Amino acid sequence: MLGFLALPLSLLLLLLLGLAWLLWKRRYRGLPEGLGLALAVGVCGVWAVFQSQSSTGALGLLPLPFYALAAGVLGWAGTNARHSPRRWRAGLGWLALLAALAGPVLLLAQGFQTRALNQQRAALNAAHRAEIERNRAAIKALLSQHPGEEGAQIEALTLRHAQDRAWLLPLLEQPQVLAETLDRLADSADFGIVLSVARHPRTRPDTLARIYRRPANPDYFFSDLARHSNTPPELLIELYRRPRSIMNLDRQFAANPALPAELRRELLAQTRDVHVVQGLLGLPTLDCDFLPARRQARARSDRPEDSDSLARLDELQRGRCA
Structure with a gap:
């Protein structure tokens, strides 16, 4: 992690040292422009990133310090260069300022594009859900007209709509x-x-x-x-x-009534998840020989005083496992 952060931290340190040197030399020209452009890139970039609804969208924040740094340096250098008496240097200054301004503009465009794509995707999903709901009602009506033949009717419909997930x-x-x-x-x-x-x-x-x-x-x-x-x-x-x-795959195993006995023993011996204990206690095929192990698993779980587990254990102890 430290190695990954070494480059951005080094660049930030250099930027701060350069800013301190300019302030010490009282060279203020270009500093407001550079800081303003860096701030604009940061604000626009954060807004653009949070337009994404992806679970990994926040990764877009990682390169933002580099973009802001580049915009700030270009803004400062461009402002200084465009006051030069030499035309070629002044021209380069204007190009640098335009390049710095391109950062927030592109980020804003990206954010609006992402928002439009999300809206389009949401509209398509809503239409798909509505189509599924219509098909669900049609299936219910059709099956009600053919009691005892539901399986054959469903097979025929799956063949007829083999490529249509809104039916399948x-x-x-x-x-x-x-x-x-x-x-x-x-x-x-x-x-x-x-x-x-x-x-x-x-x-x-x-x-x-x-x-x-x-x-x-x-x-x-x-x-x-x-x-x-x-x-x-x-x-x-x-x-x-x-x-x-x-994650939490043990909870699915614990809710399976067909789980082999050896896996039940391992779950009981290793788990600290109260949801796993609850799942095992709720199985209809519960073996009373495992009841002491279930008590031990509940006691060392992350919620040893779980009321549901305690109530189920007491019910079993007084009932079928007495």
């Missing part, structure tokens, strides 16, 4: 989707479609395993695979053992 997403919400339909759509290039397949309760174990083996961005599906009760036990073990690229 609401179709994959239906509980009557055939396992064969889910298996076919698991090969979609659209990650949103594949994610819906990974979340559907009727998705077969072999389909979930194939989703896990996809070569591109497999961690996109890890949370839902860890939580799905049809995920094969050997796949759950492999997913649990591999290096973690997803």
Whole structure:
């Protein structure tokens, strides 16, 4: 981190030393212009960066000190040069001032462009959501007209709208989707479609395993695979053992009623997350032999006095685990 900051800090130190030298020599010409342009670049740059709605948008703040420094130096040098009696030096001074002014102008243009793109994207998303809602209502009406044939109707619609995610997403919400339909759509290039397949309760174990083996961005599906009760036990073990690229994945494992007993033991022995303890206590297939380990896990968690966990433990101790 210190190495990364060495260059900008060195440049800032040089700028401050140069400013102190100019003030000591009482050479004030160009200083207001330079400081004003540097401030303009900083203000315009911060405004432009915060027009972005990206989670990494704040990284745009990193080069701003360099831009402000360049604008300040150009503004100071240009103001001094344009008062020179030599025409070529005066011309260079005007060019330097124009280059310094280009900084805030370009940053403002970038900010307005980003805002326009965000508005356009928001409008497209709203239209897409409205289309999905219309299709959801149409699907509901169609299925109500064919009781007992919902799976076949859904399969026909997925084939008819094979390239239209505004149809496929609401179709994959239906509980009557055939396992064969889910298996076919698991090969979609659209990650949103594949994610819906990974979340559907009727998705077969072999389909979930194939989703896990996809070569591109497999961690996109890890949370839902860890939580799905049809995920094969050997796949759950492999997913649990591999290096973690997803935060809070243990919470998904803890909520899976099909989690192998060995993974439950490891979770109980290692976790300090009260949400993991709550998930394990809420499983319908809870093994009473693990009750003491659950008490120990709750006691060393980040919220040892969690009322929900205490109430569930007492309920089990007085009830089925008495």
